[in-house]
Amino acid sequence: MARGTLKLATYNVNGIRSRLPHLLAWLDKEAPDIACLQELKAIDEGFPIGDIRAAGYGALWKGQRSWNGVAILAKGADPVESRRVLPGDRADDQSRYLEAAAHGIIVGCLYLPNGNPQPGPKFDYKLKWFDRLIRHARSLFDSGHPVALAGDFNVVPTDFDIYNPRSWLKDALLQPESRERYQKLLAQGWIDAVRESHPDERIYTFWDYFRQHWQRDSGLRIDHILLNRQLAPRLKQAGVDRWVRGLPKASDHAPTWVTFKAEAVRRRAKQ
């Protein structure tokens, strides 16, 4: 990583314990300064904090048995927690949101509900969760701090973000209600960093385990990193670490990342 650059990544590990070797190999090779993880699928006591510290990272995590679970890692630092629940529903006990400050930015790490099958209660929960996110995102956007929202949004924003929408038309990830909410979020002013950096390129972050979809590059773009007005001008590059998806016994998601100029550009007043 070049000096003066900050790298932020999101990675749905699909099981932190079974994916630990991949996670450590990825941290070692790509060295993100901040990493958001989703689908830990482990209780708090099952989080491998010792291995992660040994790799040079501080961490916050929020586990849950069997499903969900999110974490924020910071290279050479301890992220400072600002939230561990998404506001708006005290009865919601699913571990899907964690927010912290690290390396001078605020990052919201999220695992938006999948929502299948739809229609049904899971889809209703997805839409309600999305509405809560939109509401909270407004305050983050307006906070005056550099903010990123990073995670598995479980939304394919457009038909350009999927190899072929035909067989997914009834899937919760492509429903108009899901897509409208993603657009509503962006309308607050957030920049979709990967799409911003690659406007004309097919980019995927997820390939399911079926029918050799990885081998055929039949993927979906559902892991996103959104930047607010303070952070977007610092965007340098964005991409997907596809090599991680190609490892044996890989998660069905690949790490998705952005790089920033480390600090806001200061200009000297002209004489």
Place this chain on the structure above:
DNA sequence: ATGGCTACCATAGGTAGA
């Protein structure tokens, strides 16, 4: 329309993922 695969768990099929 279903199933194809993977990870989790009251470790055997059920549930969930997307």
